[in-house]
Amino acid sequence: MERSGTDVTDTHDEIDFEIDPEDLDAAPVQATPSEQLSLLVNDLHVSYRVFGAKKIGHGPGRKPSLLDRLSRRSTADPAVREVKAVRGISFAAHHGEAIGIIGVNGSGKSTLLRAIAGLVPPASGTVHVASNPSLLGVNAVLMKDLTGERNIMIGALANGLSLQEAREKYQEIVDFAEIGDFVNLPMKSYSSGMGARLRFAISASAVPDILMIDEALATGDAHFRAKSKARMDEIRQSAGTVFLVSHSLATVQSMCTRVLWVHEGRLVMDGDPREVCQTYKEYVHAKNVQRKNVAKSKKAG
Structure with a gap:
């Protein structure tokens, strides 16, 4: 287990995670040791540039005048703010x-996955992959106005299946997603859970070497999480690698052999799922107590 020297005591206000009682007693996933690397991330940095960022506050009791606003618009420097996500x-x-990836909202988990998948260019550092990663999120391909049937075919083709393979996998995808006759209806009529299940079923249908799942199981019930875990195990046993980003610590513990804790874009801890999740829970508890004490002191004052 590794723990970095990053200090996480003065940071993010929005801290949350979920506990799924039905998964708490699940047996830990058994690792499948391999000396063969599937992915190497080396000193990765990812930054976003936000244009038109507004400064907070104009001084006590003073609102910007029309002249101030016109003056700011005429300056050559359009307010630009750099956000360092990783x-x-x-x-x-x-x-x-x-590998599970946990952390508070805005900590850089999803950006890290997108950078590994090649969807976000790094500001510096490198990512080396043994094969093309499949990010669960054919969201850019799936279209709400089209039926589930059409989206399955489009998504399967986007995942690299041939037309014949997509047709052969079609019923398997429908059954796995448990959407029944809704497959003939537009996706805009689906609940969030149905949409998440269908995205998982499509993305996992090709058995990719590197599968990345970003919050896809958040709306699934215990039954679907069990099916998803079995599918992830199949991918691992076929020499694949799975990444799972989730706020559900129990799901991460029951599905992952290793956990990365990311905070403010930095890797804080990397190791055994139970140890990392327990340390993260203790940190969250301490921050919640601190926040309540601050709120009480403000109210008393």
Whole structure:
């Protein structure tokens, strides 16, 4: 287990995670040791530039005048703010691992996955992959106005299946997603849970070497999480690697062989799922107590 020197005591206000009672007693996933690397992230940095960022506050009791606003519009420097979403993260992943990524909202978890998948260019650092990652999120391909049937075919083709393979996998995808006759209706009529199940079923249908799942199981019930875990195990046993971003610590513990805790874009901890999740829960509890004490002192004052 690794713990970085990053200080996480003075940070994010919005802290949350979920506990799923039905998963608490689940047996930990058994690792499938392999010396073969599937992915190597080396000192990765990702930044966003936000244009038109507004400064907070104009001084006590003073509102900006029309002249102030016109003056700001005429300046050559349009307010630009740089957001550092990922800051110097490095780790290696091996074939057969299921790696969970946890952290508070805005900590950089999803950006890290998107950078690994090649959807976000790094500001610096490198990402080396043994094969093209499949990010669960054919969201850019799935279209709400089209039926589930059409989206399954489009999504399967986007995942690299041939037309014949997509047709052969069609009923398997429908059955796995448990959407029944809704497959003939537009996706805009689906609940969030149905949409999440269909996205998972499509993304996992091709058995990719590297599968990345971003919050896809958040709306699934215990039955669907069990099916998803079995599917992830199949991918790992076929020498694949799985990444799972989730706020559900129990789901992460029951599905992953290793957990990365990311905070403010930095890798804070990397190790055994139960140890990392327990340390994270203790941190969250301490921050919640601190926040309540601050609120009480403000109210008393």
